[in-house]
Amino acid sequence: MASVGKTEPEKKEEHKCPNCEKPIILDDMKKIFPDCKDDKKLQDCMNAYNTYMSKLGMNTCWNKAHFFAQARVEVGTSLSIHEAEILNYSTRHLLVGIYSEGQKNWKKGNPVTKEGGYYQEGTKFSKPKFSSLLKPENRHIAEAYGRKDLDANNDKKIQKCDQEKLANFVYADVNRAAKDRIGNTQEGDGWRFRGRGLVQLTGREGYQKVYNIIKDISPTDIMTDAGAMEIEKSVSLAVLTSMGFWKLRKIFSLANGCKDADIISKKIGTDVDYAGKRKAFDDITSKLFKVDECLWGKVEEKKEEKKDSKCPDDCSQCFEYQDVVPQPKINNQSGNKNHNRYKNEPRTKSNGTKYYHSGTDILAVVGTEVHSMMCGEVVHVRTDLPQNDYAKGYESATSYGNTVTIKSKDKDGKIVYHFYAHLSQVNVKVGELVKHNKIIGLSGSTGNAMHVEVKYRHIHVEAGTSYSTTGGSDGKQRCKINADLNPEKYMKSQFDDKGNTI
Numbered sequence: 001m002a003s004v005g006k007t008e009p010e011k012k013e014e015h016k017c018p019n020c021e022k023p024i025i026l027d028d029m030k031k032i033f034p035d036c037k038d039d040k041k042l043q044d045c046m047n048a049y050n051t052y053m054s055k056l057g058m059n060t061c062w063n064k065a066h067f068f069a070q071a072r073v074e075v076g077t078s079l080s081i082h083e084a085e086i087l088n089y090s091t092r093h094l095l096v097g098i099y100s101e102g103q104k105n106w107k108k109g110n111p112v113t114k115e116g117g118y119y120q121e122g123t124k125f126s127k128p129k130f131s132s133l134l135k136p137e138n139r140h141i142a143e144a145y146g147r148k149d150l151d152a153n154n155d156k157k158i159q160k161c162d163q164e165k166l167a168n169f170v171y172a173d174v175n176r177a178a179k180d181r182i183g184n185t186q187e188g189d190g191w192r193f194r195g196r197g198l199v200q201l202t203g204r205e206g207y208q209k210v211y212n213i214i215k216d217i218s219p220t221d222i223m224t225d226a227g228a229m230e231i232e233k234s235v236s237l238a239v240l241t242s243m244g245f246w247k248l249r250k251i252f253s254l255a256n257g258c259k260d261a262d263i264i265s266k267k268i269g270t271d272v273d274y275a276g277k278r279k280a281f282d283d284i285t286s287k288l289f290k291v292d293e294c295l296w297g298k299v300e301e302k303k304e305e306k307k308d309s310k311c312p313d314d315c316s317q318c319f320e321y322q323d324v325v326p327q328p329k330i331n332n333q334s335g336n337k338n339h340n341r342y343k344n345e346p347r348t349k350s351n352g353t354k355y356y357h358s359g360t361d362i363l364a365v366v367g368t369e370v371h372s373m374m375c376g377e378v379v380h381v382r383t384d385l386p387q388n389d390y391a392k393g394y395e396s397a398t399s400y401g402n403t404v405t406i407k408s409k410d411k412d413g414k415i416v417y418h419f420y421a422h423l424s425q426v427n428v429k430v431g432e433l434v435k436h437n438k439i440i441g442l443s444g445s446t447g448n449a450m451h452v453e454v455k456y457r458h459i460h461v462e463a464g465t466s467y468s469t470t471g472g473s474d475g476k477q478r479c480k481i482n483a484d485l486n487p488e489k490y491m492k493s494q495f496d497d498k499g500n501t502i
Contacts, residue, residue, distance in 0.1 A: 017295035020060045023050040028288055032068050036079040041235055045079065048239035055217060056243050057252040061294035066255040066264045067246060068289075069281035071198040073273050081238045084231075085195030085202070087163040087170075088154070091146030092118045093126065094133050100126040109150040109158050116148030116158055125351060130170040131177075141169050167191040171203065182206060196231040198242035199268055210244035256296055259286075262343065263484050275346070275354065311375050315433040317409040318374035322437040323492045324362050324420070324459055325371065330499040331361035333456040337499025340458075342486045344499075358483040359419070359462035364443035366424060366457055371437050373418055373461075373490045376408030378432045378440075380469060380479045385446045387424050400460065401446025402426055405467055405479050406434060410490065417467045418490060419481040421460040422449040463487040 029042040036042055049067070053059040058067065075081055092098055099122025109117035128134060133142045145166040150157035171190030173181040183205025184190055195202040201210060204223075211222050218240055221227040231238050246252055249267050258264065261281040265274045286292070311319050331340040338345040340361040346354040364370070366387075382403045400421040408416050424444025428434060443459050445452065452458070463485040469477040488495060494502045 019290055031288055032072050033077050033079040035077040041079055044235035045239050048236040052240055052243055056247045060256055060296050061289045061291050062256045063252055065285040065289040065291050069261060069277055069285040070268055072280045073276045074199050081235050085200055087166050088161045089146055091116055091142050091148055094128055094142035094146045097125055097127045100124050111158050117150055132170060132175045164191045167194050192228055197238045199245055201241050201245050209248050210241055213247050214240055214244040315375040318436055319411050320436055321490050321492050322371055322373055324461055325364050325368055328362045328493050331363050331456055331458045359460050360487050361458040361460050364459045366444050368443040369439045370420055370441045370443055370459055372406055372434045372440050374408040375436050376406040378428045378430055379407045380405040381426050381430055383426045384476045387444055399448040403479055404440050417464050417481055419462040422446050461487045463490060
């Protein structure tokens with residue numbers, strides 16, 4: 001509800017941006033979906049967003065940019081809304097995995113033994129998607145319903161995929177871990193509520209919650225078979241349900257001011273091409289909707305700057321960021337500094353898959369004093385690991401080695417947790433208040449840093465909006481940061497696009 005008096009008009013003026021309320025035009029849509037040659041489809045998509053964006057809190061440059069970056073990857077550059085989720089998986093993909101890019105060396109299927117053919121080599125390997133089918137008692141489901149090819153990929157000459165039966169099994173709550181359940185408790189829910197829309201709304205629970213949000217602005221009951229199918233037929237409904245999902249997951253608020261598309265992708269809750277979504281946002285939609293020129297929140301930022309910039313004695317906020325070590329240099333291990341920076345350039349695993357570094361590695365000879373980048377309170381320490389060692393038998397749980405986690409409030413008043421790993425010595429305790437630049441420990445080679453060449457020994461630094469701990473008693477618990485912030489933002493020194501200190 002709107003408040004009464006003079007406050008409300010002032011608030012509106014502070015957030016006012018001429019581009020935020022500006023409707024999307026057809027030319028915008030053609031740049032986002034260049035392979036869609038159906039102008040009516042593009043217009044229906046555009047009109048739906050323009051119609052509902054104010055009602056659902058998505059009338060900002062940032063929301064437009066993030067929403068259509070996600071959509072571009074989810075439904076493709078041809079805007080293929082008229083297809084529900086496709087579950088045309090081969091039995092081999094369901095049970096073993098397949099090469100999905102750069103495939104070669106086809107092994108022909110065997111119609112006698114009912115073994116499907118597959119590529120024996122490739123540049124990218126896709127693992128099985130549904131863990132329930134990997135249980136010994138469920139493998140027969142994949143054999144019975146998965147596709148089996150003979151002479152070429154997807155020729156289906158041995159067996160077609162029974163997508164409906166497969167969906168009803170893998171998406172049924174009874175066959176899913178408690179944390180992965182999506183409300184599919186009735187027979188046929190898996191197929192009835194399979195992925196649809198621009199962001200692939202999935203599951204009875206998701207459909208119901210989105211319907212509760214949009215039912216007052218849409219006449220279609222998406223909880224019925226006919227209504228759910230209508231999402232495939234109507235571009236407008238496909239857009240609206242996706243916007244309802246955006247509202248449900250509170251992405252409409254998270255998107256504003258957010259330049260990290262990965263944060264949005266994780267809230268969508270899929271594993272669909274994070275790199276592609278980053279590229280779509282960075283190279284296309286963020287520029288198309290001019291997020292760098294957006295005035296959303298700019299007045300508040302100016303007011304914040306007027307505040308006293310001196311760090312308070314109680315360490316409750318920090319205005320003077322410091323370096324982890326004097327004259328910091330980014331680790332050049334592998335010959336590319338950017339591989340060792342927060343989500344900068346992808347690394348490659350031994351199996352060929354790509355991934356991004358969760359933090360930034362600052363070079364430090366073992367025994368170097370480690371300084372807190374910000375004022376704050378120590379919320380977690382790990383101190384039990386000897387130098388050059390994991391805890392034997394617990395390598396994956398101790399890969400960070402000895403660590404310190406500090407809770408701070410940045411210049412803008414936002415909570416930030418910063419995390420320092422691979423320490424040989426910890427000099428602070430949980431609950432201790434620390435000023436920026438305080439020595440919190442000594443660098444080391446604990447955890448998986450024990451395998452690093454001496455000249456590449458480093459302090460691994462992460463930053464995030466939350467953290468969690470697992471296992472062990474005090475001093476032995478593992479701390480995991482939700483690494484959704486770039487730690488370099490909170491360092492005094494800054495680095496250029498090659499990783500060199502500016």
